[in-house]
Amino acid sequence: MGQVELSGVGKRFEQYTALQRIDLDIAPGELLVLVGPSGCGKSTLLRTIAGLETIDAGEMRIGGRLVAGAKAFVPARERDVAMVFQNYALYPHMSVADNLAFGLRMRGVASEDRRHKVREMAKLLGLEALLDRKPAQLSGGQQQRVAVGRALVRDPQVFLLDEPLSNLDTELRNQTRSELKRLHQRLSTTMIYVTHDQVEAMTLADRIAVMEKGHLRQVGTPEQIYAEPENVMVAQFLGHPPMNLFEIVRGGHSWLWQGEALALPEAAQARLKQCTSEQVRLGVRPEAICPHPEAAMPRGKFTVELIEPLGNETIVFGSLGGVQASLRTPGSVDWRSGDSIPVGLDLAGAVLFDPASGERLR
Known part of the structure; x- marks a missing residue:
């Protein structure tokens, strides 16, 4: 489990400031949900934690290690984080088993160890009967579980999810949201979850971080955010x-x-x-x-x-x-x-x- 510490993190794209002095500590094993209106900077913040974007100000630590700042930049592949994207990004020519094992193979994990880890993850996510199928033969919910499994099988310090349920219909989204909650309770992996859906935020989060125009407006438990909003923006966005x-x-x-x-x-x-x-x-x-x-x-x-x-x-x-x-x-x-x-x-x-x-x- 990895602690994530952001201190004064800023990010600019030409004339546009995407992140403005973000200070945020995410405890080991915590499920933190980043929420806010479109364009508020939540996905940009997630990508900077993943190492897919650089930062222009401040510092970032994962598991106590400085990974971004004026004196350091650790590339994404060396940060021990795993990310699930909105479109899942599964390899269409590979089976479910090969998709799950891909990251392990790239890290040089022995074949027998790979097979063991894949079997364990498939059992955990209810994918055992689907290991020989290709992504095109899966439902949206099954593809989402494969994407989650491919990230989790690496046992990363931090697990990042960028609106992973947005492509699912309402019933499947509700079902998968519950599965993710149970999965986090079982594994106690540090998770940072981006969504614009306030129901997801309120039901999944240990804590919620509300963003607007690159600023962090409030961080607290779902109960705190709902009952004690720090400003009008939070009051009218959550609930x-x-x-x-x-x-x-x-x-x-x-x-x-x-x-x-x-x-x-x-x-x-x-x-x-x-x-x-x-x-x-x-x-x-x-x-x-x-x-x-x-x-x-x-x-x-x-x-x-x-x-x-x-x-x-x-x-x-x-x-x-x-x-x-x-x-x-x-x-x-x-x-x-x-x-x-x-x-x-x-x-x-x-x-x-x-x-x-x-x-x-x-």
Whole structure:
């Protein structure tokens, strides 16, 4: 298992800065997911760790060894990392067994040892009956497992995955995601996983690193990222539907939403006492907009625009106080588009953001 340490890592492509002073430590055996919108730099960061791209600033260590920086550059083949690409990159003329053994053969592993390792990996990934087939004879999920096996059979320090499930249909993606989670729990290999799919990020990760425009915006457990986003970007990127944002204003010694004084938790009140602004953005998750408001809640009218029934729950999109909003409620509802529903805000998990910078108030 290998620790990965990034210190001030930067990368430029001509006039475009892809990575801006990335500081990140990935513990041995950790599964870290890099997530963010397209073009945020997550795949570039993965490729610099693999050694497929150089860095222009900072340093990078794998297993304590300096592999990139002003005084060193270790090529990809010598970094003891393995990578699974989005398109799997299997050799079409080779059997599954030969694809699995390819990296071992290139490293001079004896033939009997290769066969033993390939058999072990095929058993682990459920590929034993497919060893004689060519990639064209496999389903998308089977090809993905072969690509994973070819990387893992080398027993690398670090295992890198660049959107490996994006070519699979929804059912197969869900199934394969679960297989990857179980595989990581069994092997405890250090894994860095790139995706734009927040469901993958939330369900797979030990920790999530959220990126935007080459910057690392927040690193934390899925629970931390969801409940305590550091800024508006993270709040609205992680979670479906995204966090609702409402403007609250100072009114004497109180803070008001739609003219009603808010009974905020003590921690939030303490933050607001330090705030000099007359206006703050209040963030609440969709499940915190309650269709059956209690008397103590701040209340309003939610105008229904779109309903998404999901069986065990229903997501409803509309507006609240003139602001676009969404709510999540258990089971089904009998509402229709245009209905006006009385709702209340559960402020127990509310997050406060500075309206100018978008950063969370501390």
